[in-house]
Amino acid sequence: MTLEIGSKNRVLAALKGRGVQIVVIGVLAVTWWRGEEWLTDLTRADEGTVAAQKLVSAEAARAALGLATVEVMVGAGDTLERIFRKLELSLTDLAQLRSLPDLRAKLDRLKPGEMLRFGVKDDELVTLERQLSPSETLSVQRDDSGFATEVIVNPLERELRSTEGTIRSSLFQAAADAGLSDNTALRIANIFQWDIDFVLDIQPGDRFRVTYEKISQDGEPLGEGDILAVEFVNQGKPYRAIRFQPNGEEPTYFTPDGKSLRKAFLRAPLEFTRVSSRFNLYRRHPVLNRIRAHRGVDYAAPIGTPVRAAGSGRVRFVGNKGGYGKVVELEHINQVRTVYGHLSRFARGLSTGDRISQGEIIGYVGMTGLATGPHLHYEYLSRGVHMDPQKVALPTDMPVPPPQMARFREVAAPLLASLATGDVSALVAAQAPADKPDPATVATPGAL
Ligand SMILES: [Zn+2]
Structure with missing residues (x-):
């Protein structure tokens, strides 16, 4: 149920005995933060800085305390102060929250479409939660001296998968048939944008195989993470890309022999239509x-x-x-x-x-x-x-630095094998033991 805010009493009356409600404030420019846009930013850096703990469901505890939980979807131009005013919550409490070390940065710059969760008892703010990233939730609780805060880490689970698709009408359709999102289709097009003109060169029968991370949380799939390796066969000609991070640089994609996929010119100077x-x-x-x-x-x-x-x-x-x-x-x-x-x-x-x-x-x-x-x-x-802009040979960017070629080959070998066979088991064995996925949950060839 969705409620227009206006009369807090009406809102709170509706909340009584109902548990969680969604209160809509301001203009809705809605993107649920677990949607694709956020997954673009998923990296291993999202996890790990704070020791992992289990996210404890506080719902039962809240109900027992007579807490009303109000979920507020942030509208365009909303600030925390504006939301506090609309909920008729104490601005003194807000000022106190903002004075806590590190908290100000974690509460500023709200994103339209994101959800804030307020726990309210007797017109007073008791708890506040904000999801900081797909794996981190900021939790604020009122205590005797004011407010206590913690960041609850709910780690993402990553599984390696390999899947393939064949183009009948478009790259997006082929990706969807393979169980992949539009976002992953776009990433494939971006990886090969210097070699393949995705506007003009794509034709039925072109195919791809992609080895990627499947991301979930508490067993619930969230979408696809990084593409680790991908092959695209365009008009019979195969192009392959391996994700690799040279020392001290951002991860990027290289050909199997260590050349950069980046070139001095894009193959197509606009989005493909x-x-x-x-x-x-x-x-x-x-x-x-x-x-x-x-x-x-x-x-x-x-x-x-x-x-x-x-x-x-x-x-x-x-x-x-x-x-x-x-x-x-x-x-x-x-x-x-x-x-x-x-x-x-x-x-x-x-x-x-x-x-x-x-x-x-x-x-x-x-x-x-x-x-x-x-x-x-x-x-x-x-x-x-x-x-001919579609055929001219384009100069390439920097290759894998020669001293790092041995490490690159080690990374590339199991990835290339996964592209050839769809089998990711060698990759799973090569993964860091810290976040090794359960082999039983890893897809077998053709399982997707
Ligand atoms: Zn023309």
């Missing part, structure tokens, strides 16, 4: 109706789709130019130039000479100039010569 026209020097121009070389790639996409810089560089031109309409030209290293045409508008403040990073938004898809429908016209020039 659907195919339109490929690079073709002898195409009949749809507006001019005569053969005219098409020296780029067209990406059909809704007007307003963000267009990203394919590589780092400087803005060479921004403005109107004949058939290109609103166009941005970027200048990169090694005399490479990229061109983005038919834009509806430019990124705010973009001007000639600006320094741009790879992936930065430079404009938005439109249909200015000679265009029959909304699309991005993208060109890649090397030393002034037009190249």
Whole structure:
């Protein structure tokens, strides 16, 4: 049941004898925090700093004490003070909470859609709980001297899985058929974004196998964690990626022989949607109706789709130019130039000479100039010569540092085996003993 707040008495009357209620305050911009967005941030760092304890269910104890539990969903622009005022709770209590060491940081910056749980007895705040991360809950309790706080750790359980999918209509559909979330599908596309053009190159029959962490808590599945290894076969050509953390660096993905998957240019400069026209020097121009070389790639996409810089560089031109309409030209290293045409508008403040990073938004898809429908016209020039952006060889980022190649091979061997066979048992054996999953719970090949 959902209640509009307004009269606290009405709320509390409704609470009597009912246990937990949800009180909605302000505008709802709701994302339940256990949803996919949060799982993106799941890392091992979420756990471990505080000694693990069992989360004790306090429901029974609360009921016995005559406590009313009020769950408040945070609305856009809500602050703790605003919520305290609406619940008619003591602002002196709030000030006292905020004065406790470390507590202020743990209570500030509420996220719209998250839940706060208040325990109220005789119009007085007795307990307050906030989930800090998927595995940590802040618990505040009133005691004789004021308030006591603790962080309760409810560790996440990680299981290794390996599963595969085949594309019939889209990457998302194939992922869903394999029991994977859209989020994991997007991560696969991100891992290979320098090699595979997920807008234009994907075709039915393409397939993938992914070895990843399945995350649950108290036996309840929360979603997928990190992708440890993934193979994508695009038009018969296999691409493989291994997750590895070089000493002192962030974990990233490498090819089986230790080359970086990152390259100086993105294969596609926008989010993937659907195919339109490929690079073709002898195409009949749809507006001019005569053969005219098409020296780029067209990406059909809704007007307003963000267009990203394919590589780092400087803005060479921004403005109107004949058939290109609103166009941005970027200048990169090694005399490479990229061109983005038919834009509806430019990124705010973009001007000639600006320094741009790879992936930065430079404009938005439109249909200015000679265009029959909304699309991005993208060109890649090397030393002034037009190249096919889908096929041109792109320079790569730093490989695994040579002194760490032996360790990389050790990590990669069982991961590559899991991609070949779907068997994760060698991986389970190689995992750190501290959080070794029960082998009985690990999926056998094809179990998903
Ligand atoms: Zn075009």
